[in-house]
Amino acid sequence: MAIRQGLLALLSQGPRYGYQLRAEFETSTGATWPLNIGQVYTTLSRLERDDLVSPGEQDEQGRVVYTITEAGRAEMERWFSTPVAQADRPRDELVIKLAMAVTARADVRPVIQAQRTATMRTLQELTRAKRANAGEPAQRLVLDSMIFQAEAEQRWLDHCEAVMAASPQTQETQR
């Protein structure tokens, strides 16, 4: 998970309190990745252990300002320059559902159609959120990413429909 590196990136802009880091993390990711304050402090203490950040003195309210170290900057730069691996994605329920529907010789067309309408609604919501956040480039890019993913799902559904329409199995259940 990239919380570590995300916090380092925010700290590269200047020293921050834990609660500030949490708020800025959420703003930059368009609130798509909510963090709780516990996660923030756990991560900060590990970063401190690894000498990537250094804490300042506690103020009278007991708050601590964190500053990025040289090693921390190097770690952040390493992160930016390393491509993300196409990691083991969590299994996608929709893919399993369609595969099972085909295996069970059910009529997959209504499954595809209902999903396409639902995914289009999601896309409409994302697009509305994007229009509302037109001035925030970080959030816009996060929303764009979700839009591209939903769009890929839509294309895949069109593809499934075309493949199934041409398959002998469908033609036999339709007659």
Add this chain to the structure above:
Amino acid sequence: MSFDPVVRLADVTRVHGDGPQAVSALRGVSLDVAAGELVAVMGPSGSGKSTLLNLAGGLDLPTSGSVVIEGTPLVSLKAADLAGLRRRHVGYVFQDLNLIPSLTAAENVMLPRELDGIRAKQARRDALEVLTEVGLAEVADRFPDEISGGQRQRVAIARALVGERRLLLADEPTGALDTPTGDDILQLLRARCDVGAAVLLVTHEPRYAAWADRVVFLRDGEIADSTAVPLKSAR
């Protein structure tokens, strides 16, 4: 909706050709688009999207069923009146753009205004105003083959926007544009909608359809589904 739609298609059928070659491009399609509404039409190639758009704009007449634009049923009109109604109320962006290569960008945009009897000076002022709106003021006096594909696309959109036409029909207006430029086009159509135009947009791209208030899915000439009706649960 309590007010009249800008365009209404009621149980529209369109058969191309006759005898054994006849193709039912649309079968019993009903669709209203209200002022301020952006409706996207999606569907596989050959599903009837362009046919639907041509009927909605009075460029083609249905085999059966009715089309009403701004309260006027098209069947009752003489050819000249139909042409006048189209020029006054309807703006088109065609799938293949249809810009006239021997006219500059500004002249292409002026053309529908001049056909409407507007004087050249005024028509040019109107044209420059919309070209500015689509971000093309600086290429107004260039010819279509002297500007980029994306700029040509925006000239075609400017031509559809010029004047006070309340019905905009756009067939794949984002063509081969990159995605931020495509977003700009949708932003433009959306802005027109927000000041009271009715927009019917055909697109293959879900990301652009998602700008619409309502998305209609066509299959084999019929409306297969729409985001306006409550979601039926998958079986």
